[in-house]
Amino acid sequence: MTLRDLQIGQIATIRTVGGEGALRQHFLDMGVIPGIDVKLVKYAPMGDPMQLMVQGYELTLRLADAEKIEVVPTSNEKAAEKEHHHNYAYSHKGHEHPGYGEMIPLIGHKGEHDHVVFDKLNFALVGNQNCGKTTLFNQLTGSNQHVGNFPGVTVDQKSGIIKGHPEATVTDLPGIYSLSPYTSEEVVSREFIFKTKPNGIINIVDATNLERNLYLTMQLMELGIPMVLALNMMDEVRNNGGTILVNELETQLGIPVIPISAMKNEGVDELVEHAVHVAKYAEAPLRQDFCNPKEHKGAVHRAIHAMMSLIEDHAEMAEIPLRFAATKLIEGDKLVNEALHLDENEQDMVEHIRRQMEAERELDAAAAIADMRFDFIISTCGYTVVRPKESKEHARSRHIDQVLTGKWTAIPAFLIIMATIFYLTFDVLGGTLQNWIADGVSWFTAESDQVLTTWKISPVVHSLIINGIYTGVGTVISFLPIIVILFFFLSLLEDSGYMARIAFVMDKSMRKLGLSGRSIVPLLIGFGCSVPSVMATRTLPSERDRRMTVMLTPFMSCTAKLPIYGFFIAAFLPDYRGLVMTALYLFAIVIGILVALAMKHIVKGEPVPFVLELPNYRMPDSESVMRLIWDKTKDFIQRAFSVIFIATIIIWFLQTFDFGLNHVQNSENSILAYLSSMIAPIFGPVGFGNWKVVSSLICGFMAKESVVATLTVLFGSAASIHAVLNMAQAISLLVFCLLYTPCVATIAATRREMGTKYAVALVFWQTAVAWICAFIIYWIMNCII
Incomplete structure (x- = not known):
């Protein structure tokens, strides 16, 4: 059956994701991948689009697009059992992050102290839409930027000097779900990172839904740019009786992880100190390989490394991080393919590597890469995240939506x-x-x-x-x-x-x-x-x-x-x-x-398909509202x-x-x-x-x-x-x-x-x-x- 055939409240496991091009890639980036459970929450008052629960958040999808996604019905009991079951835990050698001011030797760089220290720092503030980026930007710089609770408030890049650090500038980029070019704001963010080459990345994520947010984090880590992970909305996680094992998450990812609440300005100072440190001493992420070698004898793992060997000199000339270029090439990213300038024989080799991986994984290339990433994310979250059955914010939103998006009450x-x-x-x-x-x-x-x-x-x-x-x-x-x-x-x-x-x-x-x-x-x-x-x-x-x-x-x-x-x-x-x-x-x-x-x-x-995340209702921030009015x-x-x-x-x-x-x-x-x-x-x-x-x-x-x-x-x-x-x-x-x-x-x-x-x-x-x-x-x- 297809996703359109589901009844309200019914749960099913995605079997295949149809469609093609950027839209299909966007589905995969949003977590709509084979093997993931999806639940039909409701239909819009006029019968289209539909509201789904997938990867812990709510997504809208038109019926015409839902017909392209094949699913297999599953019981609520099996879905709950799958949610709490993880096949394996990724092994990763832990690395205690150095204290502030310690100098880490870097291969290939020689100086007075065998390290590189930057006097001027430029940070990119990157995150999913509606994760609190602009709120954090205001806390970091004191700027009066507009803050909202719907996807796409930031429509342009804004820069400011970090308070207390005149040598550090941070740029607030448009919210994106991945580095795949689906919307124009994703292109803006991607082009800024590649062309400006910031000294560091501050990746802000919604701590109430790590499963969705970490997908972008993994792609950013593949760039090899020093970065820190800001777990925003940790106050909501605590208030709901949940927690995140920060040290364990930091060990799994190999980057500094700092819990914050941008709205309440909690943990922001610590975030700044870590960000300045890793950028100043050019400490790249310790992990970029997220493959599970046990999965089908590491088909994806071998494909990525074969691709890396094939395009290494091209990636260096194009100034594109090697691992990022390899995974994007497997996904079929046209922008990366054009930038690498591969000849005909190399293009044939790329296609052979892709087809071999698809045969072994029994998934198309883009789905296999997305599955690899979400596999790592689910395992990592299962190991580091303790969450209640339903957050207070989601329960409140569900009750409010009974009126504001109800079949007979929404339009009135x-x-x-x-x-x-x-x-x-x-x-x-x-x-x-x-x-x-x-x-x-x-x-x-x-x-x-x-x-x-x-x-x-x-x-x-x-x-x-x-x-x-x-x-x-x-x-x-x-x-x-x-x-x-x-x-x-x-x-x-x-x-x-x-x-x-x-x-x-x-x-x-x-x-x-x-x-x-x-x-x-x-x-x-x-x-x-x-x-x-x-x-x-x-x-x-x-x-x-x-x-x-x-x-x-x-x-x-x-x-x-x-x-x-x-x-x-x-x-x-x-x-x-x-x-x-x-x-x-x-x-x-x-x-x-x-x-x-x-x-x-x-x-x-x-008109393009309607793919939109529905954020939880939140009480408007008085400071943000007053700031907008004053502006x-x-x-x-x-x-x-x-x-x-x-x-x-x-x-x-x-x-x-x-x-x-x-x-x-x-x-x-x-x-x-x-x-x-x-x-x-x-x-x-x-x-x-x-x-x-x-x-x-x-x-x-x-x-x-x-x-x-x-x-x-x-x-x-x-x-x-x-x-x-x-x-x-x-x-x-x-x-x-x-x-x-x-x-x-x-x-x-x-x-x-x-x-x-x-x-x-x-x-x-x-x-x-x-x-x-x-x-x-x-x-x-x-x-x-």
């Missing part, structure tokens, strides 16, 4: 959660605080106006301060509470682990749009800011999915557009604030869906007093002077009026061909908040805009602002991720869609009103 729960967030953000909390700040800004502006008048300040300077700076920047600042509150709620969703569940619940719906459920995470982030949303698409394993998701991101209305909505709602629909806000967001989502359906048939390729608040204020401040002054200048730099009494004779009037006819058919409105839209390309700043500078107040726009025109303008080209920061991020042509195309594409929608809405409103 999601809608209620998002509706509550928008209601609190735009009405109860955000709206109230916004009014308070707006009143304060108005009072301060009036007082300043009176003081400047009393002091008989120059009319030009007076106008610059009051009509330019205060009116423009002050209006934007009043929207700060809404932005902060929305980011606060999005941070709670991320930190709690609910974001991954949203992806699981929405996958089937997203697939109808030609996307994977993983795309829902970047799109939801887009409601906060489009820049991190575009960057978050790097976690998507398909170039097609990335392109489509980036194209749809601007339809998720970011917080920077909130001042625009608030401005026009206050002027035209003050009694329907919540209703209009909700309608705008829903309209943007509907347009995004229609665009996705159209793009589904244009963009080539198929976003600081960023907004910096933009308000930099980009928007400069834009406000520029707009005031262009509005106040003509081409002869003469002060104009009527702004219609200004430089701005002339420039905007040249573009204004394009917007005539959609109802707002006024040069002042067009000027604000141009400024909105720099930062969406600038639209309001420009309008208030040109019109003086929201009430004055009634003289230019009627209700139909105002709604048309709202729709255009909702959908037209994202800000220059988002375009820059898109250019970085996708290239210049794609970024330029996005500008014209979004503007065209916005113009068409505004045109339709304008004529519909004219017919109704």
